[in-house]
Amino acid sequence: xxxxxxxxxxxxxxxxPRNDRREHLNELRAAIDARPGIGGGLVERxxxxxxxxxRYWSPRRTLDIGCDFRDGAWWFVxxxxxxxxxxxxxxxxxxxxxEHELGGxxx
Numbered sequence: 379x380x381x382x383x384x385x386x387x388x389x390x391x392x393x394x395p396r397n398d399r400r401e402h403l404n405e406l407r408a409a410i411d412a413r414p415g416i417g418g419g420l421v422e423r424x425x426x427x428x429x430x431x432x433r434y435w436s437p438r439r440t441l442d443i444g445c446d447f448r449d450g451a452w453w454f455v456x457x458x459x460x461x462x463x464x465x466x467x468x469x470x471x472x473x474x475x476x477e478h479e480l481g482g483x484x485x
Contacts, residue, residue, distance in 0.1 A: 399445045400427050402452055402466040406443065409469045416480060428457055433480040441479055443472075 403420060407429055410416050418431035421442075428444040442457035445466065452466040464471040 397427075398447075398452060402445045402454070403427055403429050403443070405466070406454065406469060406472060409473050410476065413473060413477065416477065431476060431480065436481060439480050441476060443476070 400420070407418070407420060410418065410429070410431060415434050416431055417434055418429055420427050421430045422428075426444075428442055431441045431443065433439045443463070444455045444457045446453055446455050446460075446462075448462070454463040454466060454472045455461060456463065463475050466472075
């Protein structure tokens with residue numbers, strides 16, 4: 379035991395617990411970052427993360443995407459009404475749906 383730390387300090391786990399929701403949203407954000415004309419970032423409120431996305435030339439067109447565990451699987455969902463977009467393993471389909479909802483590449 380040292381004087382610089384508590385008696386049980388060596389047994390404290392400082393790693394953050396795995397957060398599947400955040401991991402899936404980060405994967406989607408990376409795919410969105412590779413697309414032209416859409417930007418956004420991960421937002422968190424009261425410990426719950428989601429993606430806030432915007433079409434660059436049309437800032438009034440925004441979309442908030444969450445990630446929920448439903449019926450034994452993770453899904454990307456719209457935060458406004460909770461409707462599902464696609465399962466988290468379908469990143470390409472999710473990106474297509476987001477582009478369609480925000481108004482294609484040409485607006």
